[in-house]
Amino acid sequence: MIPKIPSRIDAFVLCPCSGTAGIATVAPIPEDPDHMRHLYTCLDCGKDLSFDVAKNGVEARDAQKREA
Numbered sequence: 001m002i003p004k005i006p007s008r009i010d011a012f013v014l015c016p017c018s019g020t021a022g023i024a025t026v027a028p029i030p031e032d033p034d035h036m037r038h039l040y041t042c043l044d045c046g047k048d049l050s051f052d053v054a055k056n057g058v059e060a061r062d063a064q065k066r067e068a
Contacts, residue, residue: 006038008053019044 006013015021021040029037029052040049 005051006040006053008036008038008056013040013049013051015040015042015045015047015049017042017045017047021047021049024048 004013011023013021019042021042023038024041025039027037027039029035032052035052035054038051038053040051041047042049
């Protein structure tokens with residue numbers, strides 16, 4: 001099972017092992033300033049899951065670009 005991509009406010013995601021992964025760290029991505037890297041650690045199996053998540057307001061700005 002592939003976990004869904006979390007939003008910037010999700011504290012937990014579902015791990016492929018069906019366990020729950022809690023947010024461990026949030027870090028900037030120097031080469032992509034519109035996103036942050038969220039690292040989640042599964043509370044059941046210990047696996048780390050990494051997601052690049054849009055910063056606050058980026059989705060709205062991207063939607064405006066598509067409409068133009």
